[in-house]
Amino acid sequence: MKTIKSMLLGxxxxxxxxxxxxxxxxxxxxTVNPEADRLALxxxxxxxxxxxxxxxxxNGIYAIDPPSRKQWDALEEFPPYEFDLEEGEELFxxxxxxxxGYADCFENGGIGIRQNYPYWNAEQGSIKTLEQxxxxxxxxxxxxxxxxxxxxVAKISAYMAWTSRGKPFDIKIPENDPRALQAYLxxxxxxYSKRGQLNLSCANCHLQGSRLYIRADLPGPMLGHPTHFxxxxxxxxxxxxxxxxxxxxxxxxxxxxxxxxxxxxRKLEYFQTYMSNGLIVNGPGARK
Amino acid sequence: MKKATMMLVAALALPVxxxxxxxxxxxxxxxxxxxxxxHEFTWQGETYKTFxxxxxxxxxxxxxxxxxxxxxxxxxxxxQSAAVGYEWRDPARYIKQAQAALAxxxxxxxxxxxxxxxxxxxxxxxxxxxxxxxxYRAVPE
Numbered sequence: 541m542k543t544i545k546s547m548l549l550g551x552x553x554x555x556x557x558x559x560x561x562x563x564x565x566x567x568x569x570x571t572v573n574p575e576a577d578r579l580a581l582x583x584x585x586x587x588x589x590x591x592x593x594x595x596x597x598x599n600g601i602y603a604i605d606p607p608s609r610k611q612w613d614a615l616e617e618f619p620p621y622e623f624d625l626e627e628g629e630e631l632f633x634x635x636x637x638x639x640x641g642y643a644d645c646f647e648n649g650g651i652g653i654r655q656n657y658p659y660w661n662a663e664q665g666s667i668k669t670l671e672q673x674x675x676x677x678x679x680x681x682x683x684x685x686x687x688x689x690x691x692x693v694a695k696i697s698a699y700m701a702w703t704s705r706g707k708p709f710d711i712k713i714p715e716n717d718p719r720a721l722q723a724y725l726x727x728x729x730x731x732y733s734k735r736g737q738l739n740l741s742c743a744n745c746h747l748q749g750s751r752l753y754i755r756a757d758l759p760g761p762m763l764g765h766p767t768h769f770x771x772x773x774x775x776x777x778x779x780x781x782x783x784x785x786x787x788x789x790x791x792x793x794x795x796x797x798x799x800x801x802x803x804x805x806r807k808l809e810y811f812q813t814y815m816s817n818g819l820i821v822n823g824p825g826a827r828k
Numbered sequence: 829m830k831k832a833t834m835m836l837v838a839a840l841a842l843p844v845x846x847x848x849x850x851x852x853x854x855x856x857x858x859x860x861x862x863x864x865x866x867h868e869f870t871w872q873g874e875t876y877k878t879f880x881x882x883x884x885x886x887x888x889x890x891x892x893x894x895x896x897x898x899x900x901x902x903x904x905x906x907x908q909s910a911a912v913g914y915e916w917r918d919p920a921r922y923i924k925q926a927q928a929a930l931a932x933x934x935x936x937x938x939x940x941x942x943x944x945x946x947x948x949x950x951x952x953x954x955x956x957x958x959x960x961x962x963x964y965r966a967v968p969e
Contacts, residue, residue: 566964580967580968581968732964732967734959735955736917741963747966794918796916
């Protein structure tokens with residue numbers, strides 16, 4: 541009888557310990573703890589890639605793969621985004637037909653503010669991204685919105701990121717508005733959820749799969765992902781936005797991808813950027 | 829054996845013991861992966877074949893009415909998966925191809941394509957349910 545009791549106690553312990561772990565992971569509005577998530581993510585990478593300084597994660601795969609770093613360092617001697625930056629500055633400073641400009645739409649004239657995006661807009665009850673507000677600024681001033689993925693919106697965003705270089709990301713989740721925390725949780729869930737015929741989550745490639753070959757590619761770590769966008773990607777041969785990359789990743793799982801600036805992608809960006817809080821803005825960037 | 833040791837053995841043995849019982853779905857998937865469709869296998873004394881439910885549907889008489897019904901049911905499932913944000917890449921393509929085959933009077937081909945689309949749409953919905961229940965397990969603690 542004693543033996544049976546011991547076995548039952550052991551079995552109960554095994555079940556309870558797993559339940560306890562799940563409860564700690566913060567997957568409900570009651571238990572989610574963004575700061576704990578951020579620290580756990582940092583700890584994950586510090587263990588996985590011991591010796592890589594946290595601040596270096598702004599460089600993506602180049603922080604954790606020395607051979608790729610060498611190629612990238614060579615590429616950065618003549619950064620491929622320089623012309624886009626110049627064009628972005630010109631576009632930013634070109635007045636709309638009504639005489640106003642982008643500077644009139646943003647805090648501090650739009651200079652040095654990239655580190656605060658995306659943010660929770662309590663009035664509208666949604667996440668706002670920088671590219672979204674660039675287009676809203678245009679529409680408020682009687683201009684046509686730009687396409688989301690590349691071209692002028694990416695160039696203007698690149699210039700605004702450039703003026704913010706070196707500033708640490710400071711994404712806030714207002715404690716007095718549970719909708720903001722829900723948006724964060726939705727973004728977190730998206731990141732860890734498997735999708736598509738290939739049954740892949742963002743985490744499969746950019747957490748567990750960081751620096752593991754997927755065919756000929758080495759996926760970068762998710763920590764620091766949003767810091768260097770928009771980027772000139774060699775595969776694209778031009779500059780593009782973070783949501784362009786989201787769409788591509790989503791498609792790569794053999795899903796029908798969500799559109800750029802969709803509610804889901806904005807929440808994903810909110811989660812991902814919060815995870816990079818404390819890391820500096822280093823966009824625009826150059827990637828493979 | 830000491831009490832603490834017994835508890836540890838029980839705790840370690842539990843997940844292993846639970847994993848030993850193979851479900852019909854596990855055996856089916858293993859046999860299907862190994863031998864492809866139409867392979868005969870036994871499970872708990874009964875004989876089965878490795879056809880997906882949708883492939884069995886496509887074995888109905890190849891008529892226009894049956895082809896239309898299968899295409900429509902496949903598209904309904906595809907729309908369900910799209911509504912929850914889990915639509916896979918290929919079902920819409922297969923349905924389009926099935927509609928083209930239907931228009932050409934190639935009913936069996938249309939049914940085969942629709943069955944493929946319906947199967948994938950069903951799996952995408954199952955994926956969404958599974959992910960909803962288990963996504964948090966991937967989060968680092």
